[in-house]
Amino acid sequence: MSTRAEVVGLSPDEAIAADQLRDTSERILSECAKAIVGQQDVLEFLLIALLGQGHALLVGVPGLAKTLMIRTLADSMNLTFNRVQFTPDLMPSDITGTEMLQEDRATGQRSFRFLSGPIFANVVLADEINRTPPKTQAALLEAMQERQVTVAGNRHRLPEPFFVLATQNPIEQEGTYPLPEAQQDRFMFTIIVGYPSEDDEYRVIESTTSSTQPQINRVVSAEELMSMQSLVRKVPAAGYVIRYAMKLARLTRPHVQPGEPADPNIPAFIKKYVTWGAGPRAGQNLILGAKARALLKGRTYVAIEDVKAVALPVLRHRVITNYAAKADNITPDELIRKLLQEVPARQTVES
Secondary structure (H helix, E strand, O other): OOOHHHOOOOOHHHHHHHHHHHHHHHHHHHHHHHHOOOOHHHHHHHHHHHHOOOEEEEEOOOOOOHHHHHHHHHHOEEOOEEEEEOOOOOOHHHHHEEEEEEEOOOOOOEEEEEEEOOOOOOEEEEEOHHHOOHHHHOHHHHHHHHOEEEEOOEEEEOOOOOEEEEEEOOOOOOOOOOOOHHHHOOEEEEEEOOOOOHHHHHHHHHHHOOOOOOOOOOOEEHHHHHHHHHHHHHOOOOHHHHHHHHHHHHOOOOOOOOOOOOOOOOOHHHHHHEEEOOOHHHHHHHHHHHHHHHHHOOOOOOOHHHHHHHHHHHHOOOOEEOHHHHHOOOOHHHHHHHHHHHOOOOHHHOO
8 A cells, every 4th residue: 555645744756755765675675685584673773774874783692694784785785885894903094094105106206195994985894893992993983973084184075875884792892892982872773683583593504504695686776875865854753753752862861961950750760770861862863763664664754653663772872871780680771661661652742
């Protein structure tokens, strides 16, 4: 059934483009399914992040095809792709590039020339990002936020579209460098990759031990993807939906600014277990993620259910728990799920 009858705030041409976006997204996920068994929720979150112009961090134990998922998603689009294996000896210039002194053989004149690093690609896979020191991790900050890098005082624009998709191993923490909160906040989503089901694991073993190799077809070009991203931002979100997303983010904050009255609505479990809550970027990402998800589900407006669906990947790395939470084995995911149960959806219309 066509979604055009449900259009709210989109022109007829944009409504047609919304249908095309959904069809294209389904084709992308179908191509990814040729190489990836199961993990449909993870692939959908990755696609939502791309459509929302955000970056994503995949967290999971080794052997769960995190790297393969990112590479396959890039292969399904006509985008340039580079993989960077993060190691303790990696330097910032190994990622961004460097100025090299070169000599013109014809004239004998010497001049500096910028040699671009692997970050100059549409999709950059930062594999095991917590394996490299903070100095090198910080080299990504400017690129992720400003879509540019500064080398030797010169700014160099990165190609559009640009995404950083990073992986992280949650088990082996010896010799790692946890990402600082400022950099974690640059990621739109933190996506947890779990173990496959029994049936999926059987299919993984069966397919990866045979001689057949799946052929991934390119579904969308860079220009088409940028048009899809532009359409996502045009999807209307009602005021009560924006207020709901804002309230979710604000109620994760146990502290207020000096001179401001404490919010009496902050739940007791947030005050007990949370040191720092989510900032305004969380609300922005909740709405952008919800807009992209709404289009994927065939709607041209944002519903509360869309915000709830992206709440965990948006908030889990922005809610910093304290020692009491660790002592009681309370995770950010548990706190967010409890918050989703307590925050009313419809009262935010008037508040």
